[in-house]
Amino acid sequence: MAEAIKTKYRVGGMDCAACASKIETAVSRIPGVTEVGASFTAGTMNVVHDAVPFAAIQKAVKSLGYTVAADGATPPATNAIPDDHADHDSGDSHLDIGDGPWWKTRKAMLTLACGVALVMAYLIGRVVPEIGHWAFLAALLVGLVPVGRRAVAGALAGTPFSIETLMTIAAIGAVIIGATEEAATVVLLFLVGELLEGVAAGRARASIKSLADLVPKTALLVEGDQTREVPAVSLALNAIIMVRPGDRIAADGDIVEGQSAIDESPVTGESVPKTKQVGDQVFAGTINTDSVLNIRVTATATDNTIARVVRLVEEAQESKAPTARFIDKFSTYYTPGVLVVGALVAIVPPLLFGQSWSEWVYKGLAILLIGCPCALVISTPAAIAAALSAGARRGLLLKGGAVLESLRSITMVALDKTGTLTEGKPQVTDIVGIGRPEGKVLSLAAALETGSSHPLALAVLARAKVDKVPVPPAAAAKAIAGKGVSGKVGGEEVFLASPSAAAERARITPELQATIDGFNDAGKTVSVLVVGTEIAGILAIRDEPRDDALAGIQALKAAGVTVVMLTGDNERTAKAIGSKLGIDVRAGLLPEDKQRIVRELQAHGKVVAKVGDGINDAPALAAADIGIAMGGGTDVALETADAAVLHGRVLDIAGMIDLSKATMGNIWQNIAVSLGLKVIFLLTTIIGVTGLWPAILADTGATVLVTLNAMRLLAWRTKAQ
16 A cells, blocks of 8 residues: 655635635545645645645645645746646636735735726616616626635535535525625625735735745855855855844854854844854844854754744644634534525515515525624634744744643643753852952963863853953863863962862861852852862852743742742752742652653643753653743754743743733634624624625624734733743
8 A cells, every 4th residue: 555645735815714624625535635734824735645646636726716836836926827837827716815915916806896896886877777787787796706606616626515605695695686786795895805814814924924034045155265145045054154244144053253242033022132152052034233253054944943933833823723623613514504594584484474575585695694604713723823923933832723722721830950940051150269369269260171161161161251350371281080170370280179179189178168068058069279289269150040030930820830840950959949949849850750740740630831951851741731842952852842932931931821821812702703793793684674785794894803803913922022
């Protein structure tokens, strides 16, 4: 048996969930296709099939009035017909609003033509009343013929109960009972509503496209003493690029020369530039503000931070949230139900109670229009698409609507320590001078550590740079295994070592030992500086909590979430950090221990989010209800997790939960608006207050309101931002 193939396509013209549903139904009926998933928000379709030719898929999609191209290609532009697939473009096709200005699309042209025809019919009716009916009928046909063709195509492809079907039946019925003017108005309002849906869908897609556009198209490649401009997509790993002040950085990389303030606001939303220097990481799409930098490329164009964000968000938009799946299922019964109710309203009163046929048929037709499910069906995916886009622009990646919905239910967050609650880089926290100034102690220690790549050495050198102390040269510097490093600085024999090794060369007083013990109890590593045979000072080093760690934990607690630290680090260090942050600690854990504890918490009724950044966190990330990878983490952690905090802020974990709550609140508002307006107009139609065009206006209005409400989420920001 041939192995199933998964192919991704770009589909032009999907404006709402109903469009995606029709395409899924049509393509799923092709022999050899086993699974189809279309996303109107991403404008994509994934097909699992057994070597089905593209022509068969193209034919099924095109018959519904949409365009399709393999992923990596672009669906035909608004008014262009590609050379190799000239028959893509059909007279009444939906075309992707995102492919060009909305006013140039065929949908806009059709709406304009229908509007002009309706105005002309009105004028003709005023001047030559006897042919006014025929003028309105002609205006109706301008808009109804394309809609009717789509209704027939949808029915033949397996979707008989579509919005186009309801519209066609209502319009034809209105003509039969003599309401031609209203029928023409209704069709125009329907086309306007579709156009607005397209604009909104285009906005959702544009928010992700704008993220991809942050990365410049070219880069300055350094080759020896020369630089030349090359396409950014051609940059290879380890290539060196030059970035001038004011330029956007073209690739993820590490600074190898220069120091500058980097404006990361286009990617993170943070307003204050960060100072970066040699060895620091920079991201594609950020802006170099101060001076020239040389950067070594660490990720290709297809795998840089922005590309990964776009890819993950598109994948997330393609997966349906539980609420969206429920509404999709509900709408499959809802639309036929509307047809039945409309028919009963039209037939029962005249047939059983002797009421006027024209009056009740009119009301039945109005109910068909009121029942259009567009606003209801779009209520969830529009909100989720906007939320996923807003989160991505602020460094919060969520792999699907299901994850976004579930986050609001989290009751327990289990955090790793190193690299998650802390920076993952040891820092010199305390310097104690004994007979010498603190600056001199740091200067001598830095002299010995120059050239070393040991984390503790890097911490000493970093502190010396921050404090701007001189670093004299050291002669005959050498590492002494298990003890420390020694050498001559300014003619003096200097030794930087552990307390036990230092005690072999110099006397540690009880007072000094008490100080060392105090630092150790606080989870700090102590290095003792010995000059000659005398102790000159001590340095305490610890991987400190992130700047926002305490605020992040407090935000989680304020949201009613319990926090615990799960770490493989030693208990003394872990408890010192935990005490500083005010959280419970489980220390000395292996990867399987973290996974076991997560499952124990779940067994006690907790909904657990596990946050980590390393390979050792992967089992627990997979076991948790929601796994969250911390920024800068390993690829394994990012792949295993359900979500990722790209920029390493602990506050962003609470931000994710807040985004989930905001999104679900938005969805329920949308559902209330769409159903509430339907109920109101259903009642007013039955009692004779409203008719056909107010009914479709209500549906169009509800769709616009729901979409605009969902788009508000694009402006969402974390509380920290």
